[in-house]
Amino acid sequence: MNLEFTEDQKAVQRLARDFAEGEVRPRAPKWDASGEFPHDLIPKMAELGFMGLTIPEKYNGAGLDLVSAALVIEEVAKACGSVALTLASHNGLCSRHIFDFGSEDQRKKYLPDLASGKKLGAWALTEPGSGSDASGMRTRAVADKDGFTINGSKAFITQGSVGHTYVILASTSPEKKQKGITAFVMEKATPGLKSGKPEDKLGCRASDTAQLSLENVRVKKDQIVGEMDRGFIDTLKILDKGRIVIGAMALGLGEAALAASVRYAKEREQFGKPISEFQAIQWKIANMATELEAARLLVYRAAFKQAKGEKTTLESAQAKLFASEAAIRACNDAIQIHGGYGYIKEYPVERYWRDAKLCEIGEGTSEVQRMVIAKHILGA
Numbered sequence: 001m002n003l004e005f006t007e008d009q010k011a012v013q014r015l016a017r018d019f020a021e022g023e024v025r026p027r028a029p030k031w032d033a034s035g036e037f038p039h040d041l042i043p044k045m046a047e048l049g050f051m052g053l054t055i056p057e058k059y060n061g062a063g064l065d066l067v068s069a070a071l072v073i074e075e076v077a078k079a080c081g082s083v084a085l086t087l088a089s090h091n092g093l094c095s096r097h098i099f100d101f102g103s104e105d106q107r108k109k110y111l112p113d114l115a116s117g118k119k120l121g122a123w124a125l126t127e128p129g130s131g132s133d134a135s136g137m138r139t140r141a142v143a144d145k146d147g148f149t150i151n152g153s154k155a156f157i158t159q160g161s162v163g164h165t166y167v168i169l170a171s172t173s174p175e176k177k178q179k180g181i182t183a184f185v186m187e188k189a190t191p192g193l194k195s196g197k198p199e200d201k202l203g204c205r206a207s208d209t210a211q212l213s214l215e216n217v218r219v220k221k222d223q224i225v226g227e228m229d230r231g232f233i234d235t236l237k238i239l240d241k242g243r244i245v246i247g248a249m250a251l252g253l254g255e256a257a258l259a260a261s262v263r264y265a266k267e268r269e270q271f272g273k274p275i276s277e278f279q280a281i282q283w284k285i286a287n288m289a290t291e292l293e294a295a296r297l298l299v300y301r302a303a304f305k306q307a308k309g310e311k312t313t314l315e316s317a318q319a320k321l322f323a324s325e326a327a328i329r330a331c332n333d334a335i336q337i338h339g340g341y342g343y344i345k346e347y348p349v350e351r352y353w354r355d356a357k358l359c360e361i362g363e364g365t366s367e368v369q370r371m372v373i374a375k376h377i378l379g380a
């Protein structure tokens with residue numbers, strides 16, 4: 001399989017790298033400390049096409065392939081996990097669900113504002129009582145002749161409080177479990193739809209995460225995204241793409257930890273020489289570099305396959321699983337290489353660790369990825 005980036009993909013990578021270095025990296029520690037959502041960055045990212053990465057130009061998007069989208073997320077993650085997560089969920093979950101499964105009317109209505117950054121998108125599957133097991137979903141959409149009434153709540157929703165356009169999954173046929181879930185699109189101003197206050201998190205602190213509550217929310221039939229009762233089946237296809245992007249985010253964070261470690265190991269002297277001359281440090285650097293290279297191959301192998309329109313359930317799960325765990329190992333070693341300085345906020349490596357931890361949890365935990373992979377291998 002050819003994993004060479006095209007000239008266009010390399011140009012997008014350079015654009016994202018320059019943007020991340022100039023606009024994101026210098027401010028990331030402050031956003032991390034305050035947990036403040038970087039609103040002023042959204043128009044700048046929109047100008048570069050980052051708010052509509054894979055959405056076609058006719059809906060104001062950048063019309064990029066998934067490989068380019070992954071490159072953007074990787075570069076942004078090197079500077080700030082929070083901004084990478086914002087882009088990953090806005091693009092890869094909300095907008096993508098509307099584009100892949102929405103009607104032409106829904107695409108025209110919602111995508112231009114999302115892709116131009118005028119509106120932020122959120123996508124809500126998880127609930128307080130159901131995460132890995134979506135069949136335990138309690139949010140119910142009850143049909144009547146004019147549409148549906150939805151009651152329930154959603155947990156850990158990225159852009160949950162700052163979002164404007166929401167794709168929300170609700171059970172329409174509870175007896176059919178996962179095969180009875182439907183996706184609905186709605187705007188923030190919908191009566192009965194309320195956001196909780198932003199969660200105070202371990203990492204990705206400047207990405208907005210909030211609960212949603214739905215109390216007698218009225219929606220019309222034309223707000224169904226895709227087909228009735230097929231919302232979870234469509235979700236699995238969305239996650240096949242989303243997991244590649246979370247893998248790219250993990251890769252970026254791991255690479256940032258490696259770069260910081262190489263720099264520090266060459267500067268820091270103990271016993272009269274740079275610590276990079278000690279074999280214990282060299283082996284850590286060698287392990288980090290090798291595992292991240294393996295992660296890169298898995299992430300971009302999956303991205304190239306997706307870009308060709310192939311199914312990547314297995315490859316996406318493997319990419320996300322390996323990249324997120326490799327990133328955590330790399331960040332852990334980076335903290336160790338920095339010694340006491342790795343444990344304080346003056347150096348970025350502890351932030352990389354906190355941000356990378358999300359990649360082992362969001363869009364399916366590492367345990368869930370292993371379940372997906374084992375099912376494919378065992379043919380169960």
Ligand SMILES: Cc1cc2nc3c(=O)[nH]c(=O)nc-3n(C[C@H](O)[C@H](O)[C@H](O)COP(=O)(O)OP(=O)(O)OC[C@H]3O[C@@H](n4cnc5c(N)ncnc54)[C@H](O)[C@@H]3O)c2cc1C
Nearest residue numbers: 123124125126130131132156157158361362363364365367
């Ligand atoms: C910062 C952040 C942002 C998020 N953004 C969104 C979002 O935008 N939209 C959204 O819908 N969700 C979002 N999530 C939710 C995320 O997808 C869930 O947290 C995740 O899927 C895990 O669900 P849970 O938290 O309910 O954990 P649980 O499912 O309760 O799992 C708890 C533990 O049990 C393990 N476990 C569960 N089942 C099994 C099993 N069968 N075998 C082995 N182990 C198992 C899990 O792996 C985990 O270790 C976000 C979460 C975070 C932290």
